[in-house]
Amino acid sequence: MSRKEKHSKKKMSTIKKVLLSLLLILVVITAGVGIYAYSIYNNVNNTSKKIHKDIKKTDKRKEVVSVQKKQPFSILLMGVDHRKGDKGRSDSMILLTVNPEKKTTKMVSIPRDTRTEIVGKGKQDKLNHAYAFGGVQMTVDSVENFLNVPIDYYLEVNMEGFRDIVDAVDGVDVVNDLDFTYENTHFKKGAIHLNGKEALSFARMRKMDPRGDFGRQLRQRLVIEAVIKKGASVSSLGNYQDILKAIEENVVTNLTFNEMVSIQQDYREAASNIDKIQITGKGTKIDGIYYLQVPDEERNYVIAELRNHLDLSVGNNEE
Template sequence: MRATEKKKKRRWLRVTGIVLVLLLFGIGAYAFSVYKSLTNAVETMHQPIDRTKSDKRAEQVSLTNKQPFSVLMLGVDQRKGDKGRSDTIIVLAVNPNNKSVEMLSIPRDTRTEIVGHGTVDKINHAYAFGNEEMSMNTVENFLDIPIDYYVKVNMEGFKDIVDAVGGITVNNDIDFTQDGYRFSKGQVTLDGKKALAFTRMRHEDPRGDFGRQLRQREIIQGVLREGASLSSLAKYQSIFSALGNNVRTNLTFDQIKDIQKNYRAAANNVQQMSIKGNGAMINHIYYYIVPDAEKQRIQKELKAQLELK
């Protein structure tokens, strides 16, 4: 090989090497930026409560050891000067062994004991009386299972989360109009404002609050799908910002990492549960009454999912 050719080859290898180094540096810087933004968002989201472990567990659940766990999701219409009520109450029972999540929506008008308040009232009033801690204790008592963690979402700001992931697509099973938007039956693509309207409709739905719960679950699953997609990597700053502004949880950053690492397969198999009861007027107030036999059925299924004796 002539000296000129060798020189050109060395120059090409040098240029290629520099480009590779720059690419690796760029990828490393991007990864660090994503990691830093995520940790900042989780620190903002983290809101510990004075509740070290559930009374329904002998020992605190271990995410590192891949034990089944539960999460209480609270959707709160939180406006300025009003902390609101938890109009959306969803329990997730996550089991990594059978790779599934059972999702139960509890109607907000469900009549039950408000633990720590000494009253029998609508279950969504627990948050108004005693924030996340009273909500967790009340749902625990109602379902007779441990509630290990909570995630609270400000529904007024939920539209920001939907917009941050670039909008979502859901399956709508009923034609209706809400807040000036028309939602046709079938697949519907929603931005943040439409998603909020989609979750709030219940008066046009013959199923009442149950139809509303179904739409709420569609929204949650739509956000999870879009948030997990590769296209969302380019939107990470707006996603983390929206989460930090509108979500609070007692999960720590390390616990969230454990869930992502040890429970990922379960998230692909979400099974929706329903709770049956009847509406009734008591002292001129509407309540949703769940019979004892129905409560026992739900409790048994959730205990099996959480592998409780």
Template sequence: MKGLKIFSVIFLLVVGGAGGYGWYLYSSMKETASQIYEPREKKKSDLREEEVSVHKQDPISILILGVDERKGDMGRSDTMVILTVNPRTNSSLMFSIPRDTRTEIPGKGIQDKINHAYAFGGAPMAVETVENFLKVPIDYYIKMNMEGFADVINTLDGVEVNNPFAFDYKGIPFPEGPIHLNGKEALMYTRMRYEDPRGDLGRNDRQRQVLKAVITKAARPSILMDLSSLLKSLGTNVKTNISPEELQQMAVDYRSATQQMETLQVMGKGTKIDGVYYYQVSEAERDRIGQKMRGTLGLN
């Protein structure tokens, strides 16, 4: 989420910054982009013949990870969202992979929940596991600390969503219909799943709701007024393998494609194996999702 917000903010600075103040804001954003950057260990996905180039406006895929990291504990990826963006067709695709999805963890020789991949090897292992699951290349990742998510939402003065049904979660009421969420409320709204009749699938829908709301609000020019607070929050809560130069290019060439976003749902069924709950996704369903991704990426 925050990574996409960076695209929007940089875009505004590049095309709308004026005089010395505009250059100051742009320089500050570049500093933050450098701070959150984690250089890639490998230059391209094994599922690609050539490395993608945002300077050539190649379609790209991004794995967005929401993690609960604590001191001495890498944690697990509580949220896994895939975003594919094609600036050539001005289109994008977004979907969530349920955290309990059962799949092979590459190099471990085991079947496990897909969100455990992050605990085994951080973002690179999560990327490799998703690629193995869908047989589609993942070019970049953005990982965010879920606890820092509230700070960014507060900097944006909250977000608006349309809640499909009323519920309470940890003492916070969420009425049905259009509601305004502050940072803490947005975090709780995206975490509840046991009271949702659709379980993790319903929670995934709410995560995508908030993600879209953040992208829309971050594109408003008024975001510049709170830039210093936003930069501080981004710099301490986000890591990505997208370089500052790539972020700058994406802000110019990819931003409009994220406004034409298709969403879909990974279908499956819950089951217990040896007393552990898993979400089972058939090979046919993985092929369907992979085909949609390849279509957006121009790989069909």
């Protein structure tokens, strides 16, 4: 079996399953009508300004990417666990590369325990520790270094406040494939309804899942997909202010409003064809701490896939 065949690549119906808050913003733009739509548009525009925060542009491109020119781009989605008294860690990291000409999107889930260089700290550590050391910038720099691709955009979601987003859409419905109890809540197999607190617990559990971090990433995607489904429904329009308020308090991105609109308008075909790539490796303990060691063969395979998809030369850091 070839290296490529070993990868599980599952086509997903829409980019909405990943870009939680970006598409929650965009969907309310397209869902409204008449004067009501104009009011929603202005509110969404204001929200996009409040959640916008720039980072240093990548040095892996000679020129800044332009979605207005329909160029391939990448975006790193981070689910950050902010708890009281803790700066937080990026417990969920998903990198998307989007190519409108090829009409495809690639989605790479990056295991949080991946051992790699933390850029700016000068040491090897778990990749999710980069956020605790240096926030979004250090996380982006470290993922760029690990996968040797430019990261053009990021979107950070505060998982602790994620309950507010779920509650804003009056809860979500998911199909659970693992019976477990976590944080005093029992989650049975099958179709279940979750409020904000339950959804957060459902998305957080990891140690009781035989799939470990991979199982948790699956449940996080289930919740995100369910939020989008509820947020896109006509019944949620009367609730859009609560949704925007939850986004303002729990989401940060360097995407501008105009870039969001361009992506929504010009990248639809790419969004309908998503390939999922799961980075794999071998679990090991170093000084009593668990890490995921990713073999060079695995890492180089993923690098080649992503750079080719971004129309970049394989083996080079720049266009």
